Amino acid sequence: SPRISAYREGARAKLDLRYAPQYRHYWQETRSNQVVHFLRADGDIELYEDHLFVDGWATADQHTIDSGGRTGIDSLTGSGELTEVYTGGISPYFTSRLGPYVSLEARYGIDRVYYEEVGLNSSTGQKADLVFGSAPSIRQMPWQLYLRERQVNYDDLEDDDRIRQVRGELIYQLNRRWSL
Numbered sequence: 241s242p243r244i245s246a247y248r249e250g251a252r253a254k255l256d257l258r259y260a261p262q263y264r265h266y267w268q269e270t271r272s273n274q275v276v277h278f279l280r281a282d283g284d285i286e287l288y289e290d291h292l293f294v295d296g297w298a299t300a301d302q303h304t305i306d307s308g309g310r311t312g313i314d315s316l317t318g319s320g321e322l323t324e325v326y327t328g329g330i331s332p333y334f335t336s337r338l339g340p341y342v343s344l345e346a347r348y349g350i351d352r353v354y355y356e357e358v359g360l361n362s363s364t365g366q367k368a369d370l371v372f373g374s375a376p377s378i379r380q381m382p383w384q385l386y387l388r389e390r391q392v393n394y395d396d397l398e399d400d401d402r403i404r405q406v407r408g409e410l411i412y413q414l415n416r417r418w419s420l
Contacts, residue, residue, distance in 0.1 A: 252286040276302055291336055298328040323357035337375060345371040361394040384409045
């Protein structure tokens with residue numbers, strides 16, 4: 241199980257990558273020999289100074305589909321049914337200050353979850369977020385208004401999920417340790 245990792249952070253970009261392929265050879269022919277991929281990767285790129293960014297991520301992992309198995313990067317002897325799961329996504333977003341007291345973030349994201357096992361529902365999701373909040377200089381009473389719309393389309397199901405969410409937050413800082 242060799243492991244490779246890389247981390248790089250520059251002025252306008254960041255990359256964090258960890259990959260550990262695992263070759264499994266079964267002596268007693270109890271299971272098929274296989275290579276299982278374990279991957280965690282994410283990165284950020286600043287496209288336009290302090291305003292326009294793109295985040296991206298990808299994973300490869302193994303998950304149990306029943307309650308009798310173990311999973312993880314060293315789960316060679318798990319007795320349950322396992323499936324490989326691959327995810328990936330990209331999310332461009334825009335941030336700005338609206339005057340001296342209000343900040344804005346608008347974000348769009350698309351992601352994909354793919355299950356190797358037949359019968360599990362792979363899906364594609366899209367989301368849009370709009371966040372208004374107090375500027376970082378507002379310390380006594382910071383606030384935030386968060387709006388989200390998310391839709392998940394499943395490959396093998398007719399029913400898809402659509403979620404709309406609105407959340408507000410107001411904090412009053414009583415002193416350095418306590419807030420309400």
